Amino acid sequence: MTTTIRTLIPEPHVTQRLFADPHLASLWTLLRVFVGYEWLMAGWGKITNPAGVWVGEKAGVAVSGFLNGALAKTGGDHPDVQGWYAWFIEHLALPNATVFSYMVAYGEMAIGLALILGLFTGLAAFFGGFLNANFLLAGTVSSNPLLFILATWLVLGWRVAGYWGLDRWVLPKVGLDAPATEGARTAHSNPV
Template sequence: MTNWLRTNKIAAGLMVLIRIYLGWQWLDAGWHKLTGGFNAAGFLQNAVNNPVLESGTKEKLYPNFVAFLDHFALPNAKLFNVVIPLGECLVGAGLILGALTVTAAFFGMLMNFMFLLAGTISSNPWLILFGTIVLMAGPNAGRFGADYVLLPWLKAEWRRLTHRTPKQPPLNPKGAVG
């Protein structure tokens, strides 16, 4: 099944539909936050005050994540007010356009997991399911998108940068070096 997702043109076509759906979910959420006066402080404070607890106990299920929210995210809420909606819009645009598709899906899933760890179920499991399918398809997910041009260009640039050979001295007119 994974090989089919990673190589088949029909799978690539289905990935377009999944990418557009998933991308629209991210772009819509990010756009509403960018234009609607989003403030992460309330969400972060609620996640710290009401952490996810282990079933039947009062033990925090994710104490390290709650500490991260309390000691880093909450004091830097203004940064998160920009990073979250901007990240959601970039993930959405990347998925819709098929540009850096796998990267966009990965960062979308990362945000989904962060929201889940903070105690928000919402559409996160559904979006993780679709993100996983995109990740499993790999580069084939962007085959009918900007990745068709972008990925070969990035690979060529990477090779050029990492396999640089020292400049050769110019040849004199008779073909000898020097």
């Protein structure tokens, strides 16, 4: 029988303070709610679009237009959209534009609601950043760089970003440590 010795690498005090200290929960909550509101409004605008080009009888029209615009940016010496991503657009996204349309609209709403409520904050921020990265890969700038950076910070700060939210109660119910608990901070700072 072999015994595995697990050594924890101590967390630097700076990152422990930024990403795990409940004293900064108010700052993380403001950041989380701002990003959540941006996602919620983006999704709401798509779902309630009166033309029904995102969700409804003409679902997929807006996504097809967006994706065809991205494909137009694949030429030249310095294309805005790389060849491998153009392949993804052409062979996977465009043929399934209706499915992608619903996924984007409802995904943005779900990300926004989860972030505002502080429910599975790290996971919601990860998927928000994933959407931002895809929009950037498709050659769209807009607010995507800022939201991608903020989503990355929220993923790093998930322990305290959901402290003033549902994560504080839901995460222990699913077998995860509550955000920014004393035990979680101690385990990361004192190797055994």
